[in-house]
Amino acid sequence: MTMPLTVVSANGHTWRLTQRIGSGSEGVVYAVDHARPLVAKLVPAPPDPVAYRRRVERLVRQRREPRAVRLLSGGTARVAWPMVGVRAGGPGPDGVDGYLMADMRHAHRPLAHLLSPQARPVHLPRATWATALTAGLSLARLLADLHTEGYVVGDLKPDNLWVDAHGAVGIADVDSWQFEDGGEVFAGRMGSPGYTAPERIGAPAGTAPDRAGDEFVLAVLVHELLMCGLHPFAGHPAAGADYLSYDDNVLHGRCRLLDRTSVVLPRSAPLVDLLPRRLTALFRAAFGGVRPPASAWAEALAAESEPARLRTCRRNPLHVHTAERPWCPWCDLAEHGADGYLDPAPEPPAEGAAPYPKDVRNTKVRTVWQR
Numbered sequence: 001m002t003m004p005l006t007v008v009s010a011n012g013h014t015w016r017l018t019q020r021i022g023s024g025s026e027g028v029v030y031a032v033d034h035a036r037p038l039v040a041k042l043v044p045a046p047p048d049p050v051a052y053r054r055r056v057e058r059l060v061r062q063r064r065e066p067r068a069v070r071l072l073s074g075g076t077a078r079v080a081w082p083m084v085g086v087r088a089g090g091p092g093p094d095g096v097d098g099y100l101m102a103d104m105r106h107a108h109r110p111l112a113h114l115l116s117p118q119a120r121p122v123h124l125p126r127a128t129w130a131t132a133l134t135a136g137l138s139l140a141r142l143l144a145d146l147h148t149e150g151y152v153v154g155d156l157k158p159d160n161l162w163v164d165a166h167g168a169v170g171i172a173d174v175d176s177w178q179f180e181d182g183g184e185v186f187a188g189r190m191g192s193p194g195y196t197a198p199e200r201i202g203a204p205a206g207t208a209p210d211r212a213g214d215e216f217v218l219a220v221l222v223h224e225l226l227m228c229g230l231h232p233f234a235g236h237p238a239a240g241a242d243y244l245s246y247d248d249n250v251l252h253g254r255c256r257l258l259d260r261t262s263v264v265l266p267r268s269a270p271l272v273d274l275l276p277r278r279l280t281a282l283f284r285a286a287f288g289g290v291r292p293p294a295s296a297w298a299e300a301l302a303a304e305s306e307p308a309r310l311r312t313c314r315r316n317p318l319h320v321h322t323a324e325r326p327w328c329p330w331c332d333l334a335e336h337g338a339d340g341y342l343d344p345a346p347e348p349p350a351e352g353a354a355p356y357p358k359d360v361r362n363t364k365v366r367t368v369w370q371r
């Protein structure tokens with residue numbers, strides 16, 4: 001799609017687009033010339049353009065309903081809710097629909113920056129394992145609140161998530177959620193590779209997402225947060241099979257937390273015993289088939305984030321770990337040449353807007369631990 005110069009709302013208000021800042025599987029995001037930090041998401045080829053327009057209209061209307069108001073009151077920029085439906089390219093069949101939303105780059109970084117040991121020191125130089133715990137807690141509370149209000153994310157993944165320097169998490173791509181409006185169900189999108197519950201992997205197109213699927217992915221994301229980006233189903237199959245994908249390992253139950261002998265991981269991978277016992281139990285439940293709800297994760301992560309539950313290493317102030325562990329797991333890891341929390345880079349990070357998450361895919365966060 002060539003970049004449109006303007007977008008227009010149904011009542012004729014026009015916004016000027018300044019630059020293309022990201023693209024995903026189904027949409028393109030542009031910066032908007034406006035006093036407030038706004039972006040426009042346009043979806044060039046939705047399967048059903050009329051249905052997509054209706055979906056956006058309903059979401060914009062819900063912004064004033066109690067369920068969305070409650071969600072949005074839980075913190076600034078917590079959800080990049082659709083503000084107004086817009087169209088580029090005129091009213092004809094060549095027009096492209098979309099909506100305006102808050103520019104999450106204003107106060108947040110892509111979640112991938114916190115997950116990646118390479119990107120974190122550059123973009124979030126003060127982040128520690130305590131920041132990862134806070135981000136997990138913030139995400140769990142957000143998902144618990146979404147579920148309470150009747151929304152299902154469906155395509156939960158780092159590309160849709162944002163985090164600030166304190167670990168507060170925000171979510172975008174609301175137009176792919178599943179929700180009910182006026183007795184009608186607006187179906188959500190399925191999950192992405194590596195972020196799909198086992199019962200949904202290979203499910204036929206059009207299968208509706210559900211809360212249990214979100215709860216599986218929440219556990220995957222919390223694991224990645226607490227383990228320097230390590231996917232819980234990462235590793236080469238120990239039984240001689242070829243490594244195909246995270247999803248293949250999920251389908252075969254190859255998970256270090258469930259069975260230490262099921263996968264081979266490099267010595268540079270963070271050790272299982274850096275997790276507090278309470279969280280290990282939740283991960284085993286989530287990946288073993290009895291998924292804790294988001295609220296149970298929030299409760300456990302809040303408890304483990306208490307200052308009394310944390311220790312800071314004497315050698316490196318960025319080495320924060322659970323009080324259950326008598327010595328620093330990050331120093332142990334550094335001995336294997338993979339310090340999870342290096343001292344900040346001597347150069348201050350460049351100021352300015354973060355790239356959109358689709359543009360930071362090359363941070364290796366998904367591949368670095370696979371073998």
Ligand SMILES: [Zn+2]
Nearest residue numbers: 313319328331
């Ligand atoms: Zn240490």
